[in-house]
Amino acid sequence: xxxxxxxxxxxxxxxxxxxxxxxxxxxxxxxxxxxxxxxxxxxxxxxxxxxxxxxxxxxxxxxxxxxxxxxxxxxxxxxxxxxxxxxxxxxxxxxxxxxxxxxxxxxxxxxxxxxxxxxxxxxxxxxxxxxxxxxxxxxxxxxxxxxxxxxxxxxxxxx
Amino acid sequence: xxxxxxxxxxxxxxxxxxxxxxxxxxxxxxxxxxxxxxxxxxxxxxxxxxxxxxxxxxxxxxxxxxxxxxxxxxxxxxxxxxxxxxxxxxxxxxxxxxxxxxxxxxxxxxxxxxxxxxxxxxxxxxxxxxxxxxxxxxxxxxxxxxxxxxxxxxxxxxxxxxxxxxxxxxxxxxxxxxxxxxxxxxxxxxxxxxxx
Numbered sequence: 001x002x003x004x005x006x007x008x009x010x011x012x013x014x015x016x017x018x019x020x021x022x023x024x025x026x027x028x029x030x031x032x033x034x035x036x037x038x039x040x041x042x043x044x045x046x047x048x049x050x051x052x053x054x055x056x057x058x059x060x061x062x063x064x065x066x067x068x069x070x071x072x073x074x075x076x077x078x079x080x081x082x083x084x085x086x087x088x089x090x091x092x093x094x095x096x097x098x099x100x101x102x103x104x105x106x107x108x109x110x111x112x113x114x115x116x117x118x119x120x121x122x123x124x125x126x127x128x129x130x131x132x133x134x135x136x137x138x139x140x141x142x143x144x145x146x147x148x149x150x151x152x153x154x155x156x157x158x159x
Numbered sequence: 160x161x162x163x164x165x166x167x168x169x170x171x172x173x174x175x176x177x178x179x180x181x182x183x184x185x186x187x188x189x190x191x192x193x194x195x196x197x198x199x200x201x202x203x204x205x206x207x208x209x210x211x212x213x214x215x216x217x218x219x220x221x222x223x224x225x226x227x228x229x230x231x232x233x234x235x236x237x238x239x240x241x242x243x244x245x246x247x248x249x250x251x252x253x254x255x256x257x258x259x260x261x262x263x264x265x266x267x268x269x270x271x272x273x274x275x276x277x278x279x280x281x282x283x284x285x286x287x288x289x290x291x292x293x294x295x296x297x298x299x300x301x302x303x304x305x306x307x308x309x310x311x312x313x314x315x316x317x318x319x320x321x322x323x324x325x326x327x328x329x330x331x332x333x334x335x336x337x338x339x340x341x342x343x344x345x346x347x348x349x350x351x352x353x354x355x
Contacts (some may be wrong), residue, residue: 004221005160005161005163005353006160006161006162006163007162007164007165008161008162008164008165008166008167009165009166010165010166013164013166028190034163037160037253037254038173038234038253039173039218039234040162040164040234050203052201054201054202054220055201055202055204055218055220058204058218059204059218062206062215062250062251064217064249065251065253066215066247066250068250069246069247069249069250084160092168109342121250130270143163143225143227143350143353143354144163144229145163145227145229145347145350145351146226146351147227148226148227148347148350148351152227153226153344153347153348154344156223156224156225156226156231156343156347157223157340157343157344
């Protein structure tokens with residue numbers, strides 16, 4: 001397969017959640033998300049209840065994919081950081097280890113400089129965890145889907 | 160590429176609707192959106208031009224139910240069909256688990272169908288996938304239009320590998336859910352193979 005299987009386990013998830021919880025506080029941001037490059041939401045911290053996180057995740061992944069396409073045209077490996085400034089809200093988007101995307105939404109309560117500083121530190125920690133996860137996924141022999149039957153699949157559509 | 164979350168017991172898969180410009184890819188997603196229980200779907204996002212042509216993609220998240228205690232979620236995407244948006248189409252195919260090719264049945268669009276199918280094959284290959292092995296279904300759309308080619312002819316031209324194929328009228332929903340179910344089944348079957 002062209003890309004390794006993405007998986008998430010409890011142990012790594014708690015580590016990742018710890019990092020985003022810390023980041024939202026230390027950077028004084030409103031919300032922090034982690035999204036995989038295909039647009040799946042992995043973790044969130046802060047005031048995420050009033051945000052459509054699924055849509056935001058898919059659009060962020062599209063944004064990163066488009067920027068990656070531009071980078072390729074310019075023979076750059078990747079543009080790893082993006083910043084969008086609004087009237088009230090700002091978004092800082094950081095590609096971590098070319099595997100996942102760290103999104104920080106913040107307002108006037110903090111500054112871009114502080115966000116960038118805290119994101120840098122979080123990136124190093126996240127990079128290590130996602131590298132471990134990728135290794136663990138490769139060593140994973142069987143997924144829970146190895147034993148599903150045709151009936152299981154058919155039942156999904158019986159409504 | 161599917162994402163298996165062992166903690167929240169969820170599996171997420173990505174489906175892409177491909178095909179020539181104005182073949183009805185967005186219409187498929189719109190019909191699914193309108194006919195699905197709001198609890199089972201998220202918001203549909205369309206990144207379109209002012210004339211409602213898809214500029215980058217449409218996106219619709221769907222929850223299908225549980226399988227062996229895992230919630231199955233499908234993220235449906237369309238590509239922009241117009242020829243000059245090829246760079247965007249390539250991006251949307253990244254990490255795809257299953258593909259629906261929506262063909263325009265009108266005789267006048269035969270060449271556009273063939274060109275789009277060839278483009279799909281090339282763009283998938285660039286991402287390391289083969290059209291011959293990825294979960295793949297075809298919908299012959301616009302069967303209600305005048306001047307359509309016979310299904311047999313379309314099949315001969317576009318479906319040499321005999322993948323599941325369906326007649327469609329996406330605007331009224333004919334064949335829309337059959338197509339979706341068929342590709343979703345193939346994706347889940349593929350997951351079983353990959354996990355064995």
